[in-house]
Amino acid sequence: MPKSAPASSLPPLQLDRASATPLSRQLHAEIVRVILDGRARAGVRLPSTRNLSAELGIARNTVNSAYDQLAAEGYIESRVGSGTCVASSLQGQALRAVTGDAQQRDAGTRRHLSQRGARAYAATSLADAFEGTDPRVGHPDLDAFPFATWKRLLSRQIDALARSRFGYTAARGYEPLHEAIVQHLARTRGMSAIGEQVIVVSGTQQALDLCARALLDPRDRILFEDPGYIGARMAFVANGLTLSPVPVDDAGMDVARSPVRTARAAYVTPAHQYPLGSQMSLARRLALLEWARSCDAWIFEDDYDGEYRYAGEPLSSLASLDASGRVIYIGSFSKVLFPALRLGFIVAPAELARRIASIRGFVDRASPMLEQATLAAFMEQGYFAQHLRRMRALYAERRALLLAALREHGDGSLDVLAPETGTIVVVRLPDGVDDTAVAKAFGNEGPLAVLPMSGYCMRPPIRAALLVGFTQARPRDIVPATKALLSTIARLRR
Numbered sequence: 001m002p003k004s005a006p007a008s009s010l011p012p013l014q015l016d017r018a019s020a021t022p023l024s025r026q027l028h029a030e031i032v033r034v035i036l037d038g039r040a041r042a043g044v045r046l047p048s049t050r051n052l053s054a055e056l057g058i059a060r061n062t063v064n065s066a067y068d069q070l071a072a073e074g075y076i077e078s079r080v081g082s083g084t085c086v087a088s089s090l091q092g093q094a095l096r097a098v099t100g101d102a103q104q105r106d107a108g109t110r111r112h113l114s115q116r117g118a119r120a121y122a123a124t125s126l127a128d129a130f131e132g133t134d135p136r137v138g139h140p141d142l143d144a145f146p147f148a149t150w151k152r153l154l155s156r157q158i159d160a161l162a163r164s165r166f167g168y169t170a171a172r173g174y175e176p177l178h179e180a181i182v183q184h185l186a187r188t189r190g191m192s193a194i195g196e197q198v199i200v201v202s203g204t205q206q207a208l209d210l211c212a213r214a215l216l217d218p219r220d221r222i223l224f225e226d227p228g229y230i231g232a233r234m235a236f237v238a239n240g241l242t243l244s245p246v247p248v249d250d251a252g253m254d255v256a257r258s259p260v261r262t263a264r265a266a267y268v269t270p271a272h273q274y275p276l277g278s279q280m281s282l283a284r285r286l287a288l289l290e291w292a293r294s295c296d297a298w299i300f301e302d303d304y305d306g307e308y309r310y311a312g313e314p315l316s317s318l319a320s321l322d323a324s325g326r327v328i329y330i331g332s333f334s335k336v337l338f339p340a341l342r343l344g345f346i347v348a349p350a351e352l353a354r355r356i357a358s359i360r361g362f363v364d365r366a367s368p369m370l371e372q373a374t375l376a377a378f379m380e381q382g383y384f385a386q387h388l389r390r391m392r393a394l395y396a397e398r399r400a401l402l403l404a405a406l407r408e409h410g411d412g413s414l415d416v417l418a419p420e421t422g423t424i425v426v427v428r429l430p431d432g433v434d435d436t437a438v439a440k441a442f443g444n445e446g447p448l449a450v451l452p453m454s455g456y457c458m459r460p461p462i463r464a465a466l467l468v469g470f471t472q473a474r475p476r477d478i479v480p481a482t483k484a485l486l487s488t489i490a491r492l493r494r
Protein backbone atom coordinates (compact mmCIF):
# COMPACT_ATOMS: atom_id res chain seq x y z
CA MET A 1 0.00 0.00 0.00
CA PRO A 2 1.46 3.42 -0.93
CA LYS A 3 2.57 5.53 1.95
CA SER A 4 0.36 8.38 1.12
CA ALA A 5 -2.68 7.35 -0.83
CA PRO A 6 -4.27 9.97 -3.08
CA ALA A 7 -7.78 11.15 -2.32
CA SER A 8 -9.01 8.99 -5.17
CA SER A 9 -8.34 5.80 -3.14
CA LEU A 10 -12.09 5.98 -2.62
CA PRO A 11 -14.44 5.79 -5.61
CA PRO A 12 -16.29 9.03 -6.42
CA LEU A 13 -18.51 10.19 -3.59
CA GLN A 14 -21.72 12.08 -4.21
CA LEU A 15 -22.87 14.90 -1.98
CA ASP A 16 -26.00 16.97 -2.47
CA ARG A 17 -25.55 20.52 -1.24
CA ALA A 18 -29.24 21.31 -1.68
CA SER A 19 -30.29 18.50 0.66
CA ALA A 20 -31.46 19.15 4.23
CA THR A 21 -29.22 16.29 5.43
CA PRO A 22 -25.97 17.73 6.87
CA LEU A 23 -22.91 17.20 4.64
CA SER A 24 -21.07 15.21 7.33
CA ARG A 25 -24.06 12.77 7.48
CA GLN A 26 -24.08 12.48 3.70
CA LEU A 27 -20.34 11.85 3.58
CA HIS A 28 -20.67 9.21 6.29
CA ALA A 29 -23.49 7.47 4.37
CA GLU A 30 -21.52 7.55 1.08
CA ILE A 31 -18.43 5.99 2.66
CA VAL A 32 -20.56 3.30 4.36
CA ARG A 33 -22.12 2.58 0.94
CA VAL A 34 -18.80 2.09 -0.84
CA ILE A 35 -17.50 -0.10 1.99
CA LEU A 36 -20.61 -2.28 2.12
CA ASP A 37 -20.87 -2.76 -1.63
CA GLY A 38 -17.23 -3.87 -1.72
CA ARG A 39 -15.74 -0.92 -3.61
CA ALA A 40 -13.55 0.00 -0.64
CA ARG A 41 -12.20 -3.21 0.85
CA ALA A 42 -10.67 -3.95 4.24
CA GLY A 43 -7.30 -2.27 4.63
CA VAL A 44 -7.85 0.32 1.90
CA ARG A 45 -6.49 3.62 3.03
CA LEU A 46 -8.82 6.60 3.17
CA PRO A 47 -7.68 10.04 2.00
CA SER A 48 -6.46 12.36 4.71
CA THR A 49 -9.11 14.75 5.99
CA ARG A 50 -7.19 17.61 4.39
CA ASN A 51 -7.11 15.96 0.94
CA LEU A 52 -10.71 14.84 1.02
CA SER A 53 -12.00 18.23 2.14
CA ALA A 54 -10.02 19.87 -0.69
CA GLU A 55 -11.22 17.34 -3.25
CA LEU A 56 -14.89 17.66 -2.29
CA GLY A 57 -14.76 21.39 -1.57
CA ILE A 58 -16.14 21.04 1.96
CA ALA A 59 -14.86 22.10 5.38
CA ARG A 60 -12.23 19.91 7.01
CA ASN A 61 -14.36 19.76 10.17
CA THR A 62 -17.13 18.17 8.15
CA VAL A 63 -14.76 15.39 7.07
CA ASN A 64 -13.45 15.03 10.64
CA SER A 65 -16.93 14.61 11.96
CA ALA A 66 -17.82 11.95 9.33
CA TYR A 67 -14.57 10.05 10.05
CA ASP A 68 -15.19 10.17 13.82
CA GLN A 69 -18.64 8.66 13.31
CA LEU A 70 -17.29 5.95 10.96
CA ALA A 71 -14.58 5.07 13.48
CA ALA A 72 -17.09 4.93 16.36
CA GLU A 73 -19.26 2.53 14.34
CA GLY A 74 -16.29 0.32 13.44
CA TYR A 75 -16.10 0.98 9.67
CA ILE A 76 -12.66 2.55 9.75
CA GLU A 77 -9.66 2.48 12.02
CA SER A 78 -6.52 4.54 12.48
CA ARG A 79 -3.19 2.76 12.14
CA VAL A 80 -0.07 4.27 13.49
CA GLY A 81 2.06 5.39 10.57
CA SER A 82 -0.44 4.55 7.87
CA GLY A 83 -3.38 6.87 8.53
CA THR A 84 -7.02 5.87 8.38
CA CYS A 85 -8.07 2.60 6.71
CA VAL A 86 -11.21 0.55 6.14
CA ALA A 87 -11.37 -1.73 9.22
CA SER A 88 -9.53 -5.03 8.78
CA SER A 89 -12.46 -6.93 10.34
CA LEU A 90 -14.63 -6.08 7.32
CA GLN A 91 -13.49 -9.06 5.24
CA GLY A 92 -15.69 -10.46 2.50
CA GLN A 93 -17.22 -13.05 4.82
CA ALA A 94 -18.39 -10.46 7.32
CA LEU A 95 -19.75 -8.18 4.65
CA ARG A 96 -21.72 -10.83 2.82
CA ALA A 97 -24.23 -10.96 5.66
CA VAL A 98 -25.26 -7.39 5.06
CA THR A 99 -24.76 -7.12 1.31
CA GLY A 100 -26.12 -10.53 0.21
CA ASP A 101 -25.84 -11.79 -3.34
CA ALA A 102 -26.59 -9.66 -6.36
CA GLN A 103 -30.01 -11.16 -6.90
CA GLN A 104 -31.05 -10.42 -3.38
CA ARG A 105 -29.75 -6.90 -3.63
CA ASP A 106 -31.80 -6.38 -6.78
CA ALA A 107 -34.93 -7.50 -5.00
CA GLY A 108 -34.14 -4.84 -2.41
CA THR A 109 -35.20 -6.95 0.53
CA ARG A 110 -35.66 -10.51 1.75
CA ARG A 111 -39.30 -11.43 1.52
CA HIS A 112 -39.34 -14.99 2.80
CA LEU A 113 -41.58 -15.64 5.76
CA SER A 114 -41.35 -18.63 8.05
CA GLN A 115 -44.04 -21.30 7.55
CA ARG A 116 -45.89 -19.85 10.49
CA GLY A 117 -45.50 -16.33 9.12
CA ALA A 118 -46.65 -17.41 5.65
CA ARG A 119 -49.76 -19.03 7.16
CA ALA A 120 -50.53 -15.87 9.13
CA TYR A 121 -49.98 -13.69 6.08
CA ALA A 122 -52.20 -15.93 3.95
CA ALA A 123 -54.98 -15.54 6.54
CA THR A 124 -55.11 -11.81 5.82
CA SER A 125 -56.40 -12.60 2.32
CA LEU A 126 -59.75 -13.64 3.86
CA ALA A 127 -60.47 -9.93 4.09
CA ASP A 128 -60.15 -9.62 0.29
CA ALA A 129 -63.83 -10.61 0.02
CA PHE A 130 -64.63 -7.12 1.32
CA GLU A 131 -62.32 -5.14 -0.93
CA GLY A 132 -63.99 -2.05 -2.35
CA THR A 133 -66.84 -2.21 0.19
CA ASP A 134 -67.47 -0.16 3.32
CA PRO A 135 -65.47 -0.99 6.43
CA ARG A 136 -67.52 1.45 8.55
CA VAL A 137 -70.40 -0.98 9.14
CA GLY A 138 -71.32 -0.89 12.82
CA HIS A 139 -68.64 1.63 13.74
CA PRO A 140 -69.70 4.05 16.45
CA ASP A 141 -70.79 7.59 15.68
CA LEU A 142 -67.63 9.39 16.79
CA ASP A 143 -69.29 12.82 16.62
CA ALA A 144 -71.43 11.73 19.57
CA PHE A 145 -68.50 10.72 21.78
CA PRO A 146 -67.92 13.09 24.75
CA PHE A 147 -64.34 13.96 23.85
CA ALA A 148 -64.34 17.04 26.10
CA THR A 149 -65.02 14.85 29.16
CA TRP A 150 -62.47 12.28 27.99
CA LYS A 151 -59.85 14.99 27.57
CA ARG A 152 -60.49 16.37 31.04
CA LEU A 153 -60.24 12.92 32.65
CA LEU A 154 -57.14 12.05 30.63
CA SER A 155 -55.24 15.17 31.61
CA ARG A 156 -56.29 14.70 35.24
CA GLN A 157 -54.71 11.21 35.21
CA ILE A 158 -51.33 12.72 34.41
CA ASP A 159 -51.39 14.52 37.76
CA ALA A 160 -53.27 11.89 39.74
CA LEU A 161 -51.36 8.74 38.83
CA ALA A 162 -48.34 7.83 40.92
CA ARG A 163 -45.15 8.34 38.90
CA SER A 164 -44.41 4.62 39.23
CA ARG A 165 -47.46 3.99 37.03
CA PHE A 166 -45.50 5.47 34.13
CA GLY A 167 -42.85 2.75 34.37
CA TYR A 168 -43.37 -0.84 33.18
CA THR A 169 -46.78 -1.88 34.39
CA ALA A 170 -48.55 -5.17 35.11
CA ALA A 171 -49.44 -7.19 31.99
CA ARG A 172 -52.91 -7.91 33.40
CA GLY A 173 -53.69 -4.21 33.49
CA TYR A 174 -54.68 -1.42 35.90
CA GLU A 175 -56.48 -2.73 39.01
CA PRO A 176 -59.13 0.03 39.25
CA LEU A 177 -60.08 -0.77 35.64
CA HIS A 178 -60.46 -4.46 36.52
CA GLU A 179 -62.85 -3.40 39.29
CA ALA A 180 -64.83 -1.07 37.03
CA ILE A 181 -65.18 -3.85 34.42
CA VAL A 182 -66.26 -6.39 37.02
CA GLN A 183 -68.96 -4.03 38.33
CA HIS A 184 -70.18 -3.29 34.82
CA LEU A 185 -70.42 -7.03 34.05
CA ALA A 186 -72.26 -7.70 37.31
CA ARG A 187 -74.80 -4.96 36.54
CA THR A 188 -75.36 -5.73 32.88
CA ARG A 189 -74.38 -9.36 32.18
CA GLY A 190 -75.23 -11.20 35.37
CA MET A 191 -71.58 -12.09 35.91
CA SER A 192 -70.01 -12.47 39.34
CA ALA A 193 -66.35 -12.25 38.36
CA ILE A 194 -63.61 -10.82 40.58
CA GLY A 195 -60.88 -8.39 39.52
CA GLU A 196 -58.23 -11.14 39.44
CA GLN A 197 -60.10 -12.79 36.57
CA VAL A 198 -59.78 -9.82 34.24
CA ILE A 199 -56.97 -9.17 31.74
CA VAL A 200 -57.04 -5.82 29.97
CA VAL A 201 -55.98 -6.31 26.33
CA SER A 202 -55.85 -4.21 23.20
CA GLY A 203 -59.28 -5.25 21.94
CA THR A 204 -61.00 -8.46 20.88
CA GLN A 205 -58.44 -9.10 18.18
CA GLN A 206 -55.60 -9.47 20.65
CA ALA A 207 -57.85 -11.47 22.98
CA LEU A 208 -58.63 -14.02 20.25
CA ASP A 209 -55.01 -14.34 19.18
CA LEU A 210 -53.92 -14.79 22.80
CA CYS A 211 -56.60 -17.39 23.52
CA ALA A 212 -55.60 -19.35 20.43
CA ARG A 213 -51.91 -19.24 21.33
CA ALA A 214 -52.28 -19.87 25.03
CA LEU A 215 -54.99 -22.53 24.96
CA LEU A 216 -54.80 -24.33 21.60
CA ASP A 217 -52.21 -25.98 19.38
CA PRO A 218 -51.78 -25.79 15.60
CA ARG A 219 -54.23 -28.22 13.91
CA ASP A 220 -56.58 -28.23 16.93
CA ARG A 221 -60.19 -28.07 15.77
CA ILE A 222 -62.44 -25.15 16.68
CA LEU A 223 -66.19 -24.91 15.97
CA PHE A 224 -66.88 -21.67 14.15
CA GLU A 225 -70.17 -19.90 13.41
CA ASP A 226 -71.04 -19.93 9.70
CA PRO A 227 -71.45 -17.14 8.68
CA GLY A 228 -69.00 -15.76 11.22
CA TYR A 229 -66.77 -12.86 12.19
CA ILE A 230 -63.87 -12.52 9.79
CA GLY A 231 -61.48 -11.03 12.38
CA ALA A 232 -61.83 -14.16 14.53
CA ARG A 233 -61.49 -16.43 11.51
CA MET A 234 -58.25 -14.74 10.49
CA ALA A 235 -56.79 -15.00 14.01
CA PHE A 236 -57.61 -18.71 14.22
CA VAL A 237 -56.38 -19.56 10.71
CA ALA A 238 -53.19 -17.61 11.39
CA ASN A 239 -52.65 -19.75 14.48
CA GLY A 240 -52.93 -22.94 12.42
CA LEU A 241 -56.29 -24.07 13.85
CA THR A 242 -58.71 -26.21 11.86
CA LEU A 243 -62.02 -24.38 11.63
CA SER A 244 -65.22 -26.44 11.55
CA PRO A 245 -68.16 -24.37 10.31
CA VAL A 246 -71.43 -24.82 12.21
CA PRO A 247 -74.72 -23.43 10.84
CA VAL A 248 -76.36 -20.43 12.49
CA ASP A 249 -80.06 -19.55 12.45
CA ASP A 250 -82.35 -17.21 14.36
CA ALA A 251 -81.50 -18.97 17.65
CA GLY A 252 -77.74 -18.70 17.15
CA MET A 253 -75.20 -21.45 16.54
CA ASP A 254 -76.64 -24.95 16.80
CA VAL A 255 -73.97 -27.28 18.12
CA ALA A 256 -76.26 -30.25 17.40
CA ARG A 257 -75.82 -29.50 13.69
CA SER A 258 -72.04 -29.52 13.87
CA PRO A 259 -70.65 -31.97 11.31
CA VAL A 260 -68.00 -33.01 13.84
CA ARG A 261 -68.72 -34.31 17.33
CA THR A 262 -65.66 -33.08 19.16
CA ALA A 263 -63.29 -30.13 19.04
CA ARG A 264 -60.90 -28.37 21.37
CA ALA A 265 -62.89 -25.12 21.35
CA ALA A 266 -65.87 -23.20 19.98
CA TYR A 267 -66.05 -19.51 19.08
CA VAL A 268 -69.48 -17.89 19.51
CA THR A 269 -71.21 -14.48 19.61
CA PRO A 270 -74.27 -15.41 21.72
CA ALA A 271 -75.61 -11.93 22.58
CA HIS A 272 -75.81 -10.90 18.97
CA GLN A 273 -74.52 -13.31 16.37
CA TYR A 274 -72.17 -11.61 13.99
CA PRO A 275 -73.21 -11.07 11.24
CA LEU A 276 -76.82 -12.40 11.32
CA GLY A 277 -77.78 -10.63 14.54
CA SER A 278 -79.63 -13.49 16.24
CA GLN A 279 -79.50 -14.13 19.98
CA MET A 280 -78.50 -17.59 21.08
CA SER A 281 -81.49 -19.23 22.78
CA LEU A 282 -81.19 -20.57 26.31
CA ALA A 283 -81.65 -24.13 25.04
CA ARG A 284 -78.75 -23.70 22.61
CA ARG A 285 -76.60 -22.12 25.32
CA LEU A 286 -77.17 -25.05 27.62
CA ALA A 287 -76.52 -27.51 24.77
CA LEU A 288 -73.25 -25.75 23.96
CA LEU A 289 -72.09 -25.84 27.59
CA GLU A 290 -72.97 -29.53 27.76
CA TRP A 291 -71.09 -30.19 24.53
CA ALA A 292 -68.01 -28.39 25.94
CA ARG A 293 -68.21 -30.49 29.08
CA SER A 294 -68.55 -33.71 27.10
CA CYS A 295 -65.40 -33.14 25.03
CA ASP A 296 -63.49 -30.96 27.52
CA ALA A 297 -63.44 -27.96 25.19
CA TRP A 298 -63.07 -24.21 25.66
CA ILE A 299 -65.77 -21.75 24.60
CA PHE A 300 -64.64 -18.29 23.46
CA GLU A 301 -67.59 -15.95 24.02
CA ASP A 302 -67.19 -12.74 21.98
CA ASP A 303 -69.66 -10.26 23.49
CA TYR A 304 -68.75 -7.43 21.14
CA ASP A 305 -71.89 -5.31 21.07
CA GLY A 306 -74.39 -6.91 23.41
CA GLU A 307 -74.74 -3.48 25.08
CA TYR A 308 -76.92 -2.26 22.24
CA ARG A 309 -80.12 -4.07 23.07
CA TYR A 310 -83.15 -1.97 22.12
CA ALA A 311 -85.92 -4.09 23.60
CA GLY A 312 -84.70 -4.03 27.20
CA GLU A 313 -81.53 -4.54 29.20
CA PRO A 314 -78.59 -6.51 27.74
CA LEU A 315 -78.83 -10.29 28.06
CA SER A 316 -76.88 -12.27 30.61
CA SER A 317 -73.72 -13.72 29.17
CA LEU A 318 -73.05 -17.37 28.40
CA ALA A 319 -70.19 -17.10 30.91
CA SER A 320 -72.73 -16.29 33.64
CA LEU A 321 -74.22 -19.80 33.14
CA ASP A 322 -70.85 -21.55 33.29
CA ALA A 323 -69.75 -23.10 36.53
CA SER A 324 -66.89 -25.13 35.06
CA GLY A 325 -64.48 -22.37 33.98
CA ARG A 326 -64.66 -23.38 30.30
CA VAL A 327 -66.08 -20.13 28.98
CA ILE A 328 -63.52 -17.44 28.23
CA TYR A 329 -65.44 -14.17 28.02
CA ILE A 330 -64.14 -11.45 25.70
CA GLY A 331 -65.36 -7.84 25.73
CA SER A 332 -64.35 -4.79 23.73
CA PHE A 333 -64.68 -1.02 24.15
CA SER A 334 -64.41 -0.48 20.38
CA LYS A 335 -68.16 -0.32 19.79
CA VAL A 336 -69.26 1.68 22.80
CA LEU A 337 -66.35 4.12 22.97
CA PHE A 338 -64.09 4.21 19.90
CA PRO A 339 -62.06 1.58 18.00
CA ALA A 340 -58.75 3.49 18.12
CA LEU A 341 -58.82 3.29 21.92
CA ARG A 342 -57.67 -0.36 21.51
CA LEU A 343 -58.93 -1.53 24.86
CA GLY A 344 -60.86 -4.69 25.57
CA PHE A 345 -60.70 -7.47 28.13
CA ILE A 346 -60.72 -11.18 28.79
CA VAL A 347 -62.45 -12.74 31.80
CA ALA A 348 -61.08 -16.20 32.65
CA PRO A 349 -60.56 -18.27 35.81
CA ALA A 350 -58.07 -16.34 37.98
CA GLU A 351 -55.06 -18.67 37.68
CA LEU A 352 -55.56 -18.99 33.94
CA ALA A 353 -55.91 -15.21 33.63
CA ARG A 354 -52.55 -14.81 35.38
CA ARG A 355 -50.90 -17.22 32.96
CA ILE A 356 -52.47 -15.74 29.83
CA ALA A 357 -51.41 -12.28 31.02
CA SER A 358 -47.81 -13.50 31.42
CA ILE A 359 -47.86 -14.71 27.81
CA ARG A 360 -49.34 -11.42 26.70
CA GLY A 361 -46.35 -9.73 28.32
CA PHE A 362 -44.13 -11.12 25.54
CA VAL A 363 -46.21 -9.44 22.88
CA ASP A 364 -46.57 -5.84 24.03
CA ARG A 365 -46.04 -5.96 27.82
CA ALA A 366 -49.30 -4.20 28.75
CA SER A 367 -51.96 -1.79 27.51
CA PRO A 368 -51.17 1.95 27.76
CA MET A 369 -51.61 3.18 31.33
CA LEU A 370 -53.05 6.64 30.63
CA GLU A 371 -55.89 5.22 28.55
CA GLN A 372 -56.61 2.49 31.10
CA ALA A 373 -56.74 5.00 33.94
CA THR A 374 -58.89 7.40 31.93
CA LEU A 375 -61.32 4.61 31.10
CA ALA A 376 -61.46 3.52 34.75
CA ALA A 377 -62.37 7.10 35.77
CA PHE A 378 -64.89 7.33 32.90
CA MET A 379 -66.60 4.20 34.20
CA GLU A 380 -66.34 4.97 37.93
CA GLN A 381 -67.77 8.45 37.51
CA GLY A 382 -70.83 7.26 35.59
CA TYR A 383 -69.91 8.69 32.17
CA PHE A 384 -69.73 5.24 30.60
CA ALA A 385 -73.28 4.28 31.59
CA GLN A 386 -74.52 7.72 30.58
CA HIS A 387 -72.83 7.53 27.17
CA LEU A 388 -74.22 4.05 26.62
CA ARG A 389 -77.78 5.23 27.41
CA ARG A 390 -77.38 8.12 25.02
CA MET A 391 -75.99 6.02 22.20
CA ARG A 392 -78.65 3.38 22.68
CA ALA A 393 -81.36 6.03 22.23
CA LEU A 394 -79.55 7.56 19.26
CA TYR A 395 -79.08 4.21 17.50
CA ALA A 396 -82.61 3.05 18.34
CA GLU A 397 -83.97 6.08 16.51
CA ARG A 398 -81.71 5.54 13.47
CA ARG A 399 -82.53 1.85 13.35
CA ALA A 400 -86.29 2.57 13.48
CA LEU A 401 -85.98 5.15 10.69
CA LEU A 402 -84.03 2.71 8.53
CA LEU A 403 -86.56 -0.08 9.06
CA ALA A 404 -89.45 2.27 8.28
CA ALA A 405 -87.71 3.51 5.12
CA LEU A 406 -87.04 -0.06 3.95
CA ARG A 407 -90.72 -0.93 4.52
CA GLU A 408 -92.08 2.17 2.89
CA HIS A 409 -89.82 2.40 -0.13
CA GLY A 410 -89.02 -1.28 -0.75
CA ASP A 411 -91.10 -3.29 -3.23
CA GLY A 412 -91.84 -6.08 -0.78
CA SER A 413 -89.31 -8.49 -2.29
CA LEU A 414 -86.67 -7.89 0.36
CA ASP A 415 -86.53 -9.90 3.53
CA VAL A 416 -85.31 -7.68 6.39
CA LEU A 417 -83.84 -9.15 9.58
CA ALA A 418 -83.95 -6.58 12.34
CA PRO A 419 -82.32 -8.03 15.42
CA GLU A 420 -83.18 -6.33 18.71
CA THR A 421 -79.49 -5.96 19.41
CA GLY A 422 -76.53 -4.49 17.65
CA THR A 423 -75.57 -1.92 15.12
CA ILE A 424 -76.65 -3.50 11.83
CA VAL A 425 -79.78 -4.58 9.98
CA VAL A 426 -79.59 -7.51 7.55
CA VAL A 427 -81.32 -7.24 4.17
CA ARG A 428 -81.67 -10.54 2.30
CA LEU A 429 -81.45 -10.05 -1.45
CA PRO A 430 -83.68 -11.61 -4.10
CA ASP A 431 -82.30 -14.68 -5.89
CA GLY A 432 -79.64 -13.95 -8.42
CA VAL A 433 -78.53 -10.61 -6.97
CA ASP A 434 -74.84 -10.58 -6.03
CA ASP A 435 -74.37 -8.93 -2.63
CA THR A 436 -70.73 -8.01 -3.28
CA ALA A 437 -71.69 -6.27 -6.52
CA VAL A 438 -74.42 -4.31 -4.70
CA ALA A 439 -72.09 -3.33 -1.83
CA LYS A 440 -69.41 -2.15 -4.27
CA ALA A 441 -71.86 -0.26 -6.45
CA PHE A 442 -73.40 1.44 -3.42
CA GLY A 443 -70.02 2.92 -2.50
CA ASN A 444 -68.47 3.63 0.85
CA GLU A 445 -68.92 7.28 1.63
CA GLY A 446 -72.63 7.69 2.24
CA PRO A 447 -74.56 7.83 5.53
CA LEU A 448 -75.39 4.09 5.41
CA ALA A 449 -72.53 1.58 5.34
CA VAL A 450 -73.04 -1.73 3.52
CA LEU A 451 -71.10 -5.02 3.54
CA PRO A 452 -71.83 -8.28 1.67
CA MET A 453 -72.89 -11.25 3.82
CA SER A 454 -71.28 -13.70 1.40
CA GLY A 455 -67.81 -12.62 2.57
CA TYR A 456 -68.58 -14.13 6.00
CA CYS A 457 -69.84 -17.49 4.72
CA MET A 458 -67.60 -20.53 4.80
CA ARG A 459 -69.82 -23.08 3.04
CA PRO A 460 -72.71 -23.14 0.59
CA PRO A 461 -75.48 -22.20 0.64
CA ILE A 462 -73.98 -18.74 0.52
CA ARG A 463 -76.64 -16.27 1.62
CA ALA A 464 -76.78 -13.18 -0.55
CA ALA A 465 -77.60 -10.44 1.91
CA LEU A 466 -76.41 -7.02 2.95
CA LEU A 467 -75.29 -5.91 6.37
CA VAL A 468 -76.55 -2.34 6.62
CA GLY A 469 -74.86 -0.21 9.26
CA PHE A 470 -76.93 2.77 10.41
CA THR A 471 -74.92 4.08 13.35
CA GLN A 472 -73.30 6.99 11.54
CA ALA A 473 -76.35 8.13 9.59
CA ARG A 474 -77.98 11.41 10.59
CA PRO A 475 -81.78 10.96 10.83
CA ARG A 476 -82.48 13.37 7.95
CA ASP A 477 -80.15 11.40 5.64
CA ILE A 478 -81.68 7.99 6.25
CA VAL A 479 -84.62 8.11 3.82
CA PRO A 480 -82.58 9.36 0.81
CA ALA A 481 -79.76 6.90 1.57
CA THR A 482 -82.23 4.00 1.86
CA LYS A 483 -83.81 4.98 -1.46
CA ALA A 484 -80.34 5.05 -3.05
CA LEU A 485 -79.62 1.58 -1.68
CA LEU A 486 -82.94 0.21 -2.95
CA SER A 487 -82.37 1.62 -6.40
CA THR A 488 -78.84 0.10 -6.48
CA ILE A 489 -80.37 -3.28 -5.67
CA ALA A 490 -83.07 -2.82 -8.34
CA ARG A 491 -80.49 -1.79 -10.93
CA LEU A 492 -78.35 -4.88 -10.32
CA ARG A 493 -81.38 -7.15 -10.29
CA ARG A 494 -82.17 -6.47 -13.92
Ligand SMILES: Cc1ncc(COP(=O)(O)O)c(C=O)c1O
Pocket residue numbers: 138202203204205206229231269274302304331332333334339343344
Ligand atom coordinates in the same frame (compact mmCIF):
# COMPACT_ATOMS: atom_id res chain seq x y z
C1 LIG B 1 -67.80 -9.86 16.15
C2 LIG B 1 -66.86 -8.77 16.56
N1 LIG B 1 -66.12 -8.93 17.66
C3 LIG B 1 -65.29 -7.96 18.08
C4 LIG B 1 -65.15 -6.78 17.41
C5 LIG B 1 -64.25 -5.69 17.97
O1 LIG B 1 -62.94 -5.95 17.73
P1 LIG B 1 -61.80 -5.10 18.44
O2 LIG B 1 -62.07 -5.09 19.90
O3 LIG B 1 -60.55 -5.81 18.10
O4 LIG B 1 -61.86 -3.70 17.88
C6 LIG B 1 -65.87 -6.56 16.24
C7 LIG B 1 -65.68 -5.33 15.47
O5 LIG B 1 -66.12 -5.16 14.37
C8 LIG B 1 -66.76 -7.58 15.81
O6 LIG B 1 -67.50 -7.41 14.71
